[in-house]
Amino acid sequence: MTNNTLHYAMRLGLLLGLFWIVKFCFFPLGLTYPTVMFFFMGLTAAVPFVAYSITKFYKVHACDGSLSFGQAWWFVILLFFFAGLVVAVAHYVYFQFIDQGHVLATYRESLDSIREAGLTDYAARMQDMLEQMKSIRPIEITYSLLWNNVWWGCFLGIFIALFVKGKKKD
Numbered sequence: 001m002t003n004n005t006l007h008y009a010m011r012l013g014l015l016l017g018l019f020w021i022v023k024f025c026f027f028p029l030g031l032t033y034p035t036v037m038f039f040f041m042g043l044t045a046a047v048p049f050v051a052y053s054i055t056k057f058y059k060v061h062a063c064d065g066s067l068s069f070g071q072a073w074w075f076v077i078l079l080f081f082f083a084g085l086v087v088a089v090a091h092y093v094y095f096q097f098i099d100q101g102h103v104l105a106t107y108r109e110s111l112d113s114i115r116e117a118g119l120t121d122y123a124a125r126m127q128d129m130l131e132q133m134k135s136i137r138p139i140e141i142t143y144s145l146l147w148n149n150v151w152w153g154c155f156l157g158i159f160i161a162l163f164v165k166g167k168k169k170d
Helices: 003-032 036-062 069-098 102-116 120-134 138-164
Strands: none
Touching: 003 036, 003 069, 003 102, 036 069, 036 138, 069 138, 102 120
């Protein structure tokens, strides 16, 4: 890892993290307004393409158009890590100070609808899940989401690196 790689991963990770913060804003709104959830899902589906574009930018501007698979994969992992750190701040602020049980209340309403539909097995499992969710602290949610982002960076990075790798064309 060179300082150049770290430098680009931090700066471009900040941009990806800001994108994720905007995307995350649609999540709690989508729980209240279901049509807004489509924006959240659409932006979530766009993440691999945004990460690909950022990695391509890194290849052209920092590596003079030549990037090996390993370098590209490592860059994507770092990119997701730094983006995860940025969005972790927003996750923590939201779950500690803003949420006030909104997500759980929305899931509880869904549970009531499931019970009314007669899906008692599924409702019982969802009830157990909600009981476990009540005991999770905001810092634990944030930590879990951060490592989830890093894991996805490792996984998606394989495919992004396969598409980005290559030598500069003359």
